[in-house]
Structures are given as structure tokens and as C-alpha cells.
């Protein structure tokens with residue numbers, strides 16, 4: 001197994017200035033501000049974009065997103081209350097019946113006593129019927145439908161080939177039921193430069209789609225560009241929103257190549273230039289309610305990342321909250337963190353906010369170099385690095 005790639009240059013992420021913290025600006029969330037051990041108290045966050053996989057991988061990762069600690073020496077806080085669970089399995093979750101069964105297998109993978117609530121999604125295909133949307137709404141466990149343009153990302157081969165030609169009736173039904181469309185927003189035309197695929201998707205798909213279906217609720221997932229920020233700001237509030245990942249807030253495209261190819265920083269949409277990262281950071285830390293937490297934590301077995309044709313996806317569940325806190329702290333906006341992690345998402349989906357709390361303690365902790373499971377291991381984002389904010393339940 002290749003193990004030589006040990007992230008020699010990951011320290012190139014945004015610079016961090018503890019001295020720049022403005023205590024007055026986040027007085028509403030500071031539970032204790034004793035210099036070394038500052039603590040934030042947050043309403044329990046939800047993750048509005050999460051890959052939990054299935055089988056062994058599901059069992060390996062469920063505990064990092066759920067509300068209980070990592071089973072061994074390292075206790076990842078009990079983090080998220082709920083998560084929107086992505087349907088891109090093999091085969092994909094295209095029916096309500098499959099979503100209900102998948103939900104059961106997730107619940108089984110959680111240890112007893114867990115209150116983590118997986119919110120299920122359907123994988124949109126050219127053949128999804130309006131009837132399926134009715135069933136999804138009635139089920140009470142399916143909360144959104146996911147659009148993967150065919151060929152855009154991991155397990156998207158069964159996705160949509162022609163949204164305007166094949167999907168309008170089903171999207172009209174979704175609008176009727178207030179069921180959000182979650183979008184992997186990249187065109188797949190191989191002649192479009194990979195760094196422009198999000199921008200072209202906005203121009204050629206999203207803008208015309210919204211003109212045609214102005215009442216469709218849309219979440220543009222894992223936005224990566226200033227064009228996406230402009231698009232989101234141009235839409236009417238409450239109808240179009242965006243999730244933002246830790247990697248697109250913390251890393252730019254240099255991180256893919258620093259000191260050699262860095263497969264564990266490869267995800268789709270691919271990391272962009274620094275100006276795009278800055279645009280997303282400003283949008284998210286401005287306090288706008290159009291943005292919310294969606295980690296896009298996407299585990300792949302180490303061997304499937306470190307190989308000749310490595311999978312796209314960054315496993316960030318164990319580090320996500322620490323990284324979001326770092327971004328807001330760096331921007332002097334810790335007072336806006338809680339809305340991003342815990343309010344904007346449920347408000348957009350029309351769900352109640354969580355009532356329990358978690359804490360983020362300003363103390364250093366080391367990210368494990370990997371999470372082994374029976375037949376493989378998963379390398380997390382910032383493996384082996386030291387992070388500053390440690391989540392906990394008490």
C-alpha cells in the first residue's frame with residue numbers, strides 16, 4: 001500500500017492569528033473566555049451535505065458524524081444532530097423505498113442511544129417520476145432530491161443527461177411539494193476547462209432553470225467560485241441557498257500540488273484560485289443566511305485515493321467544525337458562526353433548529369493520521385496536523 005505521501009506541505013493553509021480575535025464581536029457565543037481555554041457554546045450543528053456510504057465504510061465513518069465519540073482513544077466530539085445524506089451509492093438511492101432501507105442501515109450502524117437523525121435524499125435520474133416525489137414527501141424521511149449531472153462526480157453515471165428535456169415534470173412536482181433540489185453544479189462537457197465548470201453550469205443550467213421554475217427551492221452544493229456567490233446573492237432569499245465545505249474555505253488549488261500531488265486534497269468541484277476562496281469566505285462570514293454548513297465529507301478507502309486514477313472526495317467529518325471555527329475566527333466573525341452551523345440550514349429546509357448544545361474549546365488537538373477499519377483505512381483531511389478548536393458535548 002502506498003504510504004509515502006505524508007502531506008509535507010499542508011501548512012500552507014490560510015495564516016492564523018490568534019491575536020486578532022476580537023472578544024467583543026462574539027460576546028453572544030463565548031461561554032468562557034479565559035485566555036488559553038476560550039470556549040464557544042453553539043446550538044448543535046447539522047451537516048447539510050454528507051456522504052455516509054454503506055457496508056464497512058458506513059460503519060467506519062458513522063461515528064464521526066453522529067452524536068457520539070470516536071470509539072477509541074480519540075473522542076471526536078458528538079458533533080452533528082442531523083445530516084442530509086447523499087444518495088450516490090452503487091446502485092444509487094432512486095426510490096423512497098430504497099431511501100427508507102438505507103436510513104435503516106444507517107441507524108443500525110450507530111451505537112445504541114445515538115440521536116443522530118439521517119435526513120434522506122433521492123438521486124434524480126432521467127426517469128424519476130413525479131409520483132416518486134409524492135411518495136418521498138409522504139414518507140417523512142426524504143427531505144430533498146439530488147441532481148448529479150451524469151459523469152460530473154463520484155457515482156454520477158446514473159445521473160441526469162438532459163435536465164430540460166427529461167426532468168421538468170418531476171421538478172414541477174418538487175416545487176409543488178416544496179421539496180428542495182440539491183445540485184452538484186458542474187457541467188460535464190469535456191471541452192469546458194475543469195476550473196470553469198461551475199461557472200458554466202450557473203449560466204447554462206441554473207439561471208435558465210430558475211427562470212422556468214421560479215418556485216423551485218434549490219441548494220447549490222459545495223460552492224467554489226465568486227460566480228457562485230454572485231449567483232446566490234442574486235436569487236430571492238429563502239428560495240436558493242448554498243452549502244460550503246471546509247476545504248473550499250481553507251484551501252486553494254495550490255494545495256493540490258504542493259510538494260507533489262496531494263490526492264487527499266482532491267475533491268469535486270476541484271479547489272479553485274485564492275480569489276475564489278476569499279470570495280466564499282467573505283460571503284459566509286458576512287452573516288448572510290443564504291449559506292450553511294455542508295461538509296461534503298466524502299470518505300474513500302486510502303487505496304482508492306492513492307492510486308493511478310484516484311477518487312474525488314475529501315474525508316473531513318472529524319475536522320470540519322474545527323476548520324469552520326478557524327475560518328470565522330480568522331475573519332473576526334465568530335459571532336456569526338452559530339447561524340452558519342446551526343440556524344440557516346434548518347431555517348431554509350423549514351425544520352426546527354436543534355435544542356441541545358455543543359462546545360468548541362480553544363485547545364490544540366492532533367488529527368489522527370488515519371482511521372483504520374477491518375479491510376482498509378480512511379485518511380482524514382489534515383491527517384496528522386494540529387488543529388485549534390476541539391468540539392465536545394460538555
Ligand SMILES: NC(=O)N[C@@H](CC(=O)O)C(=O)O
Pocket residue numbers: 051088153154155184266267268269296298299312313314
Ligand atoms: N465531492 C467529491 O469529490 N466527491 C463526492 C461526490 C460529490 O459530492 O460530488 C463523493 O461521493 O465522493
Ligand SMILES: [Zn+2]
Pocket residue numbers: 153184185221222268269
Ligand atoms: Zn458534488
Ligand SMILES: [Zn+2]
Pocket residue numbers: 049050051086296297298
Ligand atoms: Zn458530496
